[in-house]
Amino acid sequence: MKKQPQQTAQTRKKLMDSFWKLYCDDGIDRVTVGAVAKDAGYNRGTFYEYFTDVYDLLDQLEDELLEYQRSLARVAFAGHWGHVAELQKKLVRSLAAKALAVRHVVQNDSEPGIDGVRWQTDGEKMRAALSLTSKGYHARPYRRFLLQDGDKERRINVPTAYDKAMQALYAFSLDPVAESTADKKSFAFRKGRSIYDAHACLCRALEGTGAPEWIVRADVRACYDSLSQEWLLAHIPMDRKVLREFLKAGVAFGGELFPTEVGISQGASLSPILGNMALDGLQAYLYEQLYPNRSPDYGGGDLTRVADDMIITARSRAQAELILELLEQFLAARGLKLNWDKTYISKVSMGFEFLSRWYRREDSVLVVRPSDQAVKRFENSLESFILGHKGSQQTLIERLNRKLNGWGSYHRVTDAFDAFRRIDSCVQALLIKKMRQLHPKRKWNEHVRKDKAEAWSGYAAGIRCRADNWTIRGYGKTYLLCLYEK
Numbered sequence: 001m002k003k004q005p006q007q008t009a010q011t012r013k014k015l016m017d018s019f020w021k022l023y024c025d026d027g028i029d030r031v032t033v034g035a036v037a038k039d040a041g042y043n044r045g046t047f048y049e050y051f052t053d054v055y056d057l058l059d060q061l062e063d064e065l066l067e068y069q070r071s072l073a074r075v076a077f078a079g080h081w082g083h084v085a086e087l088q089k090k091l092v093r094s095l096a097a098k099a100l101a102v103r104h105v106v107q108n109d110s111e112p113g114i115d116g117v118r119w120q121t122d123g124e125k126m127r128a129a130l131s132l133t134s135k136g137y138h139a140r141p142y143r144r145f146l147l148q149d150g151d152k153e154r155r156i157n158v159p160t161a162y163d164k165a166m167q168a169l170y171a172f173s174l175d176p177v178a179e180s181t182a183d184k185k186s187f188a189f190r191k192g193r194s195i196y197d198a199h200a201c202l203c204r205a206l207e208g209t210g211a212p213e214w215i216v217r218a219d220v221r222a223c224y225d226s227l228s229q230e231w232l233l234a235h236i237p238m239d240r241k242v243l244r245e246f247l248k249a250g251v252a253f254g255g256e257l258f259p260t261e262v263g264i265s266q267g268a269s270l271s272p273i274l275g276n277m278a279l280d281g282l283q284a285y286l287y288e289q290l291y292p293n294r295s296p297d298y299g300g301g302d303l304t305r306v307a308d309d310m311i312i313t314a315r316s317r318a319q320a321e322l323i324l325e326l327l328e329q330f331l332a333a334r335g336l337k338l339n340w341d342k343t344y345i346s347k348v349s350m351g352f353e354f355l356s357r358w359y360r361r362e363d364s365v366l367v368v369r370p371s372d373q374a375v376k377r378f379e380n381s382l383e384s385f386i387l388g389h390k391g392s393q394q395t396l397i398e399r400l401n402r403k404l405n406g407w408g409s410y411h412r413v414t415d416a417f418d419a420f421r422r423i424d425s426c427v428q429a430l431l432i433k434k435m436r437q438l439h440p441k442r443k444w445n446e447h448v449r450k451d452k453a454e455a456w457s458g459y460a461a462g463i464r465c466r467a468d469n470w471t472i473r474g475y476g477k478t479y480l481l482c483l484y485e486k
Helices: 005-026 033-040 044-050 054-078 081-093 095-108 122-131 161-181 195-206 229-235 240-247 271-279 282-290 317-332 372-388 393-411 417-438
Strands: 142-149 152-158 214-219 251-253 256-258 303-306 309-314 344-347 352-354 357-362 365-370 448-450 463-466 469-474 477-481
Touching (some): 005 033, 005 054, 033 054, 054 095, 054 161, 081 095, 081 161, 095 122, 122 161, 195 357, 195 365, 214 317, 214 352, 282 317, 317 344, 365 417, 372 393, 393 417
Parallel strands (some): 142 251
Antiparallel strands (some): 142 152, 214 344, 251 256, 352 357, 469 477
16 A cells, blocks of 8 residues: 555655754764664664665755755746745755755855854754754844955955855745746856856847847946845845845944945855846846837847846947936836946947957957957956966966966957967066066076977967976967076
């Protein structure tokens, strides 16, 4: 006779609860099948009806979370919001989600919050997982860090370990909903999407005959810091009490406590999802306003968005100006404003900057190059890195090659020949300058010289050891650094 589904689920839950209880005290290496079955009030045979071993139990816990998320995505896409709320409650109460939330916090190993707590032992991690609950939950203030990002100062707010785990837990329940309702051409902070996808999407929209002639280049001013908390509480489909705790936690800095009445915190795992959801729906809004009584012309009002950075196509300058007005209205409802320093209307044939690249259409062909600003920023970073390096010569070469390789890999899908040649010359000049600083009595060609023995095609940075010398490879050239220890 088959067991009733309710009884089966109850038995499985009891076994899992017993596993967690023993795991907290002894760790997985000391947890046995017999001990789990005995604690749950069953025999070993009952355990093996559900699990192969204790490790299979752990795997099934992760599968359980994935199944919850798949179900959430399906019902959210169908618009069954009552069912969405029920599934979210089940997910955040499941042991699988709680355990994985704690694992997420531990693996990231970020800075601790105001309490200085880090979970290190198995017991600490599992007890933390079992303690995650929304009942009586009150978020503690964030710990603020100030980071220098070029000329700008960024404020990073770090929650406590417990609050990080709570945010990760609720992110598990909110992310499938966000993915189901997101704009099709939104690319930042989404699984399976990258900057390269945004680039390809934009190229398809602007290439060929009949492509739009105008674009609106838009950027949101201080998106995270300005976002309306009232709008989030009214429109984000999650437990509003818990969301309020996340938003209103406050910030501790310099021995003082500051309230957080507006915006969301940079550094919190839930913030990218909230930021994306606040801007989702822009594409539908533009089409509804631009084409109220007819089918959309997808060449006018087509949106490509990376976080709060976006490109919107237009058929004419008049339509582009209308799009700007509609964009301001959409953002105002969320407490946001445009950053007019980075927002403008441009003809595609005149060119525009996006994602550190310069886009310009020439005779129906879209030409893409690294932007002058991006090249200049990289040159400045190379200068500060090379001239300010204090470590060994080997470390300099290794780190420099990683830096060159990363930048080159990002721009290799563009027409970057001139930019790579410019960076190549910059690296050579900086290395010569560095070697002159270290060895002022030697001639420059004794410090850095081209190695003609080996040709190098394409831009790919690498390291090659030749006796005591290290090779820096640039675009079309190979440099042999003759470095002499003092």
